[in-house]
Amino acid sequence: MHTSKKFxxxxxxxxxxxxxxxxxxxxxxxxxxxxGSSESSEPLSGKIAIDGSSTVQPFAEAAAExxxxxxxxxxxxxxxxxxGDGFEKFCRGETDISDASRPxxxxxxxxxxxxxxxxxxxHVANDGITVVxxxxxxxxxxxxxxxxxxFGPDAKATKYNEIDPKLPDKDVSLFTPGSESGTFDxxxxxxxxxxxxxxxxNVQTSADDNQIATGIEGEDGAMGYFGFSYYEQNQDKLNAVxxxxxxxxxxxxSQTIQDGSYKPLARPLFMYVSKxxxxxxxxxxxxxxxxxxxxxxxxxxxxxxxxAEQAGKAKQAIGGGx
Amino acid sequence: MAVPxxxxxxxxxxxxxxxxxxxxxLFAAAALSIATTTGIVIALLRETINxxxxxxxxxxxxxxxxxxxSGGDQQSFGVLPLIFSTxxxxxxxLVVAVPLGLxxxxxxxxxASPRARKIVKPTIEVLAxxxxxxxGYFALTFVTPExxxxxxxxxxxxxxxxxxxxxxxILVLPTIASLAxxxxxxxxxxxxxxAFGLGATKRQVSLRVVTPAAISGIVAAIVLGASRAVGETVxxxxxxxxxxxxxxxPAEPHQNMAAFIANTARSDVSSxxxxxxxxFAVGTTLFLITxxxxxxxxGFVRRYRQVYE
Amino acid sequence: xSAVQAEAAVARRIVGRRSRGERIRGQMFxxxxxxxxxxxxxxxxxLMIDVIVDGGSKLSWDFLTxxxxxxxxxxxGVESAIVGTLYLMGxxxxxxxxxxxxTAVYLEEYADRDRWWNRLIELNIQNLAAVPSVVYxxxxxxxxxxxxxxxxxxxxxxxxTLGLLVLPVVIIVAREAIRAVPPSMREASMALGATQWxxxxxxxxxxxxxxxxxxxxxxxxxxxxxTAPLIVIGAALFARFNPESVTDSRFTALPLxxxxxxxxxxxEFRSLGAAAILVLLGILLIMNSVAIFLRNRYEQKW
Numbered sequence: 001m002h003t004s005k006k007f008x009x010x011x012x013x014x015x016x017x018x019x020x021x022x023x024x025x026x027x028x029x030x031x032x033x034x035x036g037s038s039e040s041s042e043p044l045s046g047k048i049a050i051d052g053s054s055t056v057q058p059f060a061e062a063a064a065e066x067x068x069x070x071x072x073x074x075x076x077x078x079x080x081x082x083x084g085d086g087f088e089k090f091c092r093g094e095t096d097i098s099d100a101s102r103p104x105x106x107x108x109x110x111x112x113x114x115x116x117x118x119x120x121x122x123h124v125a126n127d128g129i130t131v132v133x134x135x136x137x138x139x140x141x142x143x144x145x146x147x148x149x150x151f152g153p154d155a156k157a158t159k160y161n162e163i164d165p166k167l168p169d170k171d172v173s174l175f176t177p178g179s180e181s182g183t184f185d186x187x188x189x190x191x192x193x194x195x196x197x198x199x200x201x202n203v204q205t206s207a208d209d210n211q212i213a214t215g216i217e218g219e220d221g222a223m224g225y226f227g228f229s230y231y232e233q234n235q236d237k238l239n240a241v242x243x244x245x246x247x248x249x250x251x252x253x254s255q256t257i258q259d260g261s262y263k264p265l266a267r268p269l270f271m272y273v274s275k276x277x278x279x280x281x282x283x284x285x286x287x288x289x290x291x292x293x294x295x296x297x298x299x300x301x302x303x304x305x306x307x308a309e310q311a312g313k314a315k316q317a318i319g320g321g322x
Numbered sequence: 323m324a325v326p327x328x329x330x331x332x333x334x335x336x337x338x339x340x341x342x343x344x345x346x347x348l349f350a351a352a353a354l355s356i357a358t359t360t361g362i363v364i365a366l367l368r369e370t371i372n373x374x375x376x377x378x379x380x381x382x383x384x385x386x387x388x389x390x391x392s393g394g395d396q397q398s399f400g401v402l403p404l405i406f407s408t409x410x411x412x413x414x415x416l417v418v419a420v421p422l423g424l425x426x427x428x429x430x431x432x433x434a435s436p437r438a439r440k441i442v443k444p445t446i447e448v449l450a451x452x453x454x455x456x457x458g459y460f461a462l463t464f465v466t467p468e469x470x471x472x473x474x475x476x477x478x479x480x481x482x483x484x485x486x487x488x489x490x491x492i493l494v495l496p497t498i499a500s501l502a503x504x505x506x507x508x509x510x511x512x513x514x515x516x517a518f519g520l521g522a523t524k525r526q527v528s529l530r531v532v533t534p535a536a537i538s539g540i541v542a543a544i545v546l547g548a549s550r551a552v553g554e555t556v557x558x559x560x561x562x563x564x565x566x567x568x569x570x571x572p573a574e575p576h577q578n579m580a581a582f583i584a585n586t587a588r589s590d591v592s593s594x595x596x597x598x599x600x601x602f603a604v605g606t607t608l609f610l611i612t613x614x615x616x617x618x619x620x621g622f623v624r625r626y627r628q629v630y631e
Numbered sequence: 632x633s634a635v636q637a638e639a640a641v642a643r644r645i646v647g648r649r650s651r652g653e654r655i656r657g658q659m660f661x662x663x664x665x666x667x668x669x670x671x672x673x674x675x676x677x678l679m680i681d682v683i684v685d686g687g688s689k690l691s692w693d694f695l696t697x698x699x700x701x702x703x704x705x706x707x708g709v710e711s712a713i714v715g716t717l718y719l720m721g722x723x724x725x726x727x728x729x730x731x732x733x734t735a736v737y738l739e740e741y742a743d744r745d746r747w748w749n750r751l752i753e754l755n756i757q758n759l760a761a762v763p764s765v766v767y768x769x770x771x772x773x774x775x776x777x778x779x780x781x782x783x784x785x786x787x788x789x790x791x792t793l794g795l796l797v798l799p800v801v802i803i804v805a806r807e808a809i810r811a812v813p814p815s816m817r818e819a820s821m822a823l824g825a826t827q828w829x830x831x832x833x834x835x836x837x838x839x840x841x842x843x844x845x846x847x848x849x850x851x852x853x854x855x856x857x858t859a860p861l862i863v864i865g866a867a868l869f870a871r872f873n874p875e876s877v878t879d880s881r882f883t884a885l886p887l888x889x890x891x892x893x894x895x896x897x898x899e900f901r902s903l904g905a906a907a908i909l910v911l912l913g914i915l916l917i918m919n920s921v922a923i924f925l926r927n928r929y930e931q932k933w
Binding site (some may be wrong): 337340341344345347348349351352353354355356358359361362363364365366368369420421422423424426428429430433442445446447448449451452453454455456457458459460462463475495496499523524526528529546549552553554555556559560580583587588602605608611612613615616619620624 | 666858
Binding site for chain 2 (some may be wrong): 037067153173178179180198199200204205206207211214217218219220222
């Protein structure tokens with residue numbers, strides 16, 4: 001019948017048009033910001049699977065993006081499942097690089113041994129866990145003891161001024177990462193005294209740092225913590241609280257985190273690269289690039305870069321070169 | 323002369339074999355639906371059984387704290403708060419969707435001119451075709467800050483049940499309106515005319531005659547809308563929050579079963595841990611609840627269809 | 632006063648009283664109903680205005696042809712998401728058309744209603760239409776992404792999952808379309824010596840084609856906006872490349888990209904999310920227009 005033939009032709013044309021647009025690969029990110037020293041001019045291709053800490057994720061994503069400007073055929077996927085979950089996948093051989101906001105732990109080392117995964121620990125950047133509050137909630141500085149009274153497992157205060165009458169008369173409402181997060185591990189270890197335990201009431205946990213920021217941003221009296229870069233990205237919507245680690249109130253900033261004066265919440269950020277993956281040229285190329293360009297990448301992703309000394313050590317960790 | 327029966331035999335010609343093969347092929351396609359249901363049941367049950375190896379059934383069914391993603395001592399797998407939050411969000415949604423939906427349906431069926439009906443009914447169906455992620459966006463970026471916190475000045479948290487629930491209601495409204503409208507329109511005109519003849523006003527006819535006559539279909543519409551609301555994921559995921567609790571406070575965050583499943587699957591916990599297996603246990607619970615609601619709805623539809631035949 | 636006049640006076644009093652009070656109640660009732668309609672339409676209007684105002688400024692050809700970016704949101708675009716979505720829709724269509732039509736043909740033309748297995752199939756389809764999309768995601772994760780099909784979180788897995796989700800829609804609509812073909816067509820064909828299958832293939836299906844096409848587009852419209860099943864099977868929320876293969880490459884799709892954008896609290900990313908929503912709605916609009924066009928053009932008048 002005529003009608004069905006015409007109809008079939010129309011459908012076929014539609015399908016062809018759809019596949020036509022799909023087949024056109026291109027590269028429209030023509031803003032080359034991180035120019036600088038490019039090394040291997042040989043085109044590489046392949047896939048790199050990166051997963052792990054959501055604190056390191058902005059760095060890894062920025063590194064992947066800028067690396068793609070030099071090597072557009074290397075497909076890099078970056079996930080943010082959390083330091084703990086990242087290590088699980090990494091030690092099972094499912095990822096090539098594991099982002100971590102704390103060093104690898106005993107049981108994870110065991111798991112990697114079991115999974116036959118050998119790795120190199122590469123220090124890639126620095127971070128300071130930033131305690132943030134809603135814009136309307138003015139808290140200038142908190143001591144580590146006060147933080148424990150707010151976030152700790154035995155915390156009882158329902159309003160901030162119960163801890164110190166100078167603090168605002170607002171209900172305590174906290175947003176924190178969950179147990180899959182290295183940030184959570186680090187914070188609870190340093191502040192609450194024991195890794196993994198935290199206040200239960202009035203706390204909303206999320207594996208998504210963006211969700212934490214959204215939650216705090218929209219509620220007067222809300223407080224939480226995450227990596228410095230997330231504060232930097234949302235500076236206009238959140239307040240950072242100065243932390244008194246025993247030597248006076250210190251404001252989190254690139255300077256204080258890098259030189260370590262932002263105590264006790266400054267920490268190194270790592271990428272753990274499996275030796276097997278490192279043998280592939282595209283992975284080696286990427287890791288070399290990330291370390292060599294770490295200053296620019298860190299600035300682009302609002303993460304605190306390494307000092308020259310730290311960068312030198314990192315280069316050695318991945319076998320000199322660069 | 324009669325033809326003896328035993329000479330009439332079926333001939334297996336190539337044509338007949340071809341036809342037979344086609345029938346088998348078509349049956350196989352139809353049987354895929356059975357395979358799908360079987361697949362769903364197996365997928366859910368298999369891991370749910372594994373889940374109950376790690377977490378005792380009594381803790382799941384009767385515990386009153388739902389914090390599966392917390393660490394150590396604070397981890398708890400009592401599903402009641404999650405079911406409560408789900409029903410709470412659905413209830414808020416229905417409070418919005420049922421009156422508005424029925425109001426629209428009665429207006430469309432009884433009061434609207436044919437021209438008005440032609441314009442309004444498709445417009446409401448447009449609402450039904452909008453992807454749910456758009457509703458999630460609407461709830462988070464408009465309803466919460468501009469309407470609830472801004473226009474009404476309420477003190478709700480960023481992720482709150484009221485915003486998610488109201489938008490859930492808007493999402494479900496077209497379903498209820500459309501099905502209720504079908505039920506009302508199906509009421510024979512003779513019933514209306516008889517009532518008018520006895521001197522009833524239009525209001526009385528709509529409310530006291532037509533609506534009760536269509537009640538089975540209307541209930542079916544509401545139950546189907548509820549079923550849709552119970553299983554809705556994205557709106558709650560984006561705007562409802564991460565907490566399942568027994569707090570009866572619409573300003574607080576609430577998460578329903580479907581959003582919990584999606585959120586847990588996204589965060590990629592280890593695939594053999596109890597946390598991960600909650601996806602399947604909760605999935606089974608959700609599947610059973612929606613199945614139950616669906617059967618109730620079908621029962622009502624069958625009843626209302628029979629009334630006029 | 633005569634008896635008739637008295638009665639008339641009484642009647643006037645009754646009718647009059649009813650008129651005044653009842654009229655007010657009647658008008659209030661109608662106003663109440665109308666306000667329901669107005670509220671529903673207002674919600675729709677607010678939704679559209681919100682999305683257009685937030686995202687309109689970000690729409691551009693560059694937006695459609697760049698990849699998403701966390702680092703430089705000014706250059707972010709949704710190309711990978713559009714490509715993923717188009718691929719998904721193509722694959723879903725290839726899956727649901729034969730399977731859906733075959734099922735509908737079987738149920739309408741071949742199945743004996745009295746057999747228990749046929750009634751079971753019908754009941755099944757009705758139930759499957761009401762299962763939440765998240766559960767289909769679990770199904771896809773359990774059997775398609777993992778064993779036995781073990782495809783991984785690739786386009787084919789996503790397409791099969793979404794296909795199963797919308798299959799009931801296609802089956803139900805196709806059945807209506809096939810049912811609408813009058814029996815006289817079939818009988819005439821059979822009388823001329825055609826087999827059952829020849830009748831179906833040459834007479835019934837072509838006649839049901841517009842209805843089937845509408846059903847397919849309805850199903851695709853539903854599938855294109857589904858987020859939850861794709862999240863559960865592990866599709867990427869953020870990909871800076873177009874998928875290269877259907878079976879060997881991770882992918883993203885518009886609803887997922889939208890979700891990723893709006894999860895970020897910054898206004899910049901929210902606007903990008905709104906713009907991506909407009910792209911999605913645009914594709915939906917085109918699809919539904921095609922459906923309406925096909926339905927009007929090829930509508931069969933029996």
